[in-house]
Amino acid sequence: MAHVLRSVDLTVERxxxxxxxxxxxxxxxxxxxxxxxxxxPTTAMSLVVDGVDCLKLSDPQRTRARRESIGFVFQxxxxxxxxxxxxxxxxxxRLRGMPVDGIVEDVIxxxxxSEMAHRKPAHLSIGEQQRAAIARAVVCRPRLLLADEPxxxxxxxxxxxxxxxxxxxxxxxxxxxxxxxxSRECARSADRVLMMRDGRIQ
Ligand SMILES: Nc1ncnc2c1ncn2[C@@H]1O[C@H](COP(=O)(O)OP(=O)(O)OP(=O)(O)O)[C@@H](O)[C@H]1O
Ligand SMILES: [Mg+2]
Numbered sequence: 001m002a003h004v005l006r007s008v009d010l011t012v013e014r015x016x017x018x019x020x021x022x023x024x025x026x027x028x029x030x031x032x033x034x035x036x037x038x039x040x041p042t043t044a045m046s047l048v049v050d051g052v053d054c055l056k057l058s059d060p061q062r063t064r065a066r067r068e069s070i071g072f073v074f075q076x077x078x079x080x081x082x083x084x085x086x087x088x089x090x091x092x093x094r095l096r097g098m099p100v101d102g103i104v105e106d107v108i109x110x111x112x113x114s115e116m117a118h119r120k121p122a123h124l125s126i127g128e129q130q131r132a133a134i135a136r137a138v139v140c141r142p143r144l145l146l147a148d149e150p151x152x153x154x155x156x157x158x159x160x161x162x163x164x165x166x167x168x169x170x171x172x173x174x175x176x177x178x179x180x181x182x183s184r185e186c187a188r189s190a191d192r193v194l195m196m197r198d199g200r201i202q
Contacts, residue, residue, distance in 0.1 A: 003199060008031060008200065009201070014174075017167070017179070017192075018178045019189075020195075023197065029148055029180065032146050032178065035144075037070065038066070049144075070145075071140065071145045072145075072147075073134055073137045073147040073148070075152040077132070077133040077153075079136070080121075084119060085116065085117045086117040088133075089104055089108060089139055092137065098140055103141075110135075110165075110168065112131060116128060117132075126154060127157075127162075130153070144178070145176070149182065150162055163186050
């Protein structure tokens, strides 16, 4: 069986903002899913977070670690179409059994959606939808934010807004960010840029 990832040796420091670039099919999304405890590597090694090897955890423990510590942002936003932006953002807390409190309005305000949080995704612009998805990902204050081409569906203006939000949460909440991008412009905002090719980090 061909391996998607091969001898990846990666250390991410707490509070770092990393960008990952590389050609289509080189394994970026797969790597992000491993880091996000969504995919378990078949022949790994170790995946150590805060001193704990997550590959040695049971499935329920791994799910809990993911819910408590990790937020995800996707290229296609993945908002629930039947819920308003506010309800989508609240889900970031509800799914984790956390109370829905004032932080929801704070985050809605920080991403600039106060006037339109009552709207469903279909009635938001593409850029607004991605800002709602970012709010949903960060509302539980995850220590790690993983983003898979978060600006891939956006024009350059909206892409810049998304990157500014990442920089904001990175700076104010000391959030560690790993972002996949095909945009050199977006990658420039990261502390470090990693290049991937054929399942390896170069
Ligand atoms: N669930 C899966 N089962 C088998 N192969 C897969 C699976 N998911 C991805 N692959 C393969 O693994 C390789 C890497 O895929 P991956 O999605 O990680 O690439 P990527 O770098 O994110 O590409 P892109 O820039 O197009 O999103 C590809 O060859 C892909 O076909
Ligand atoms: Mg991908």
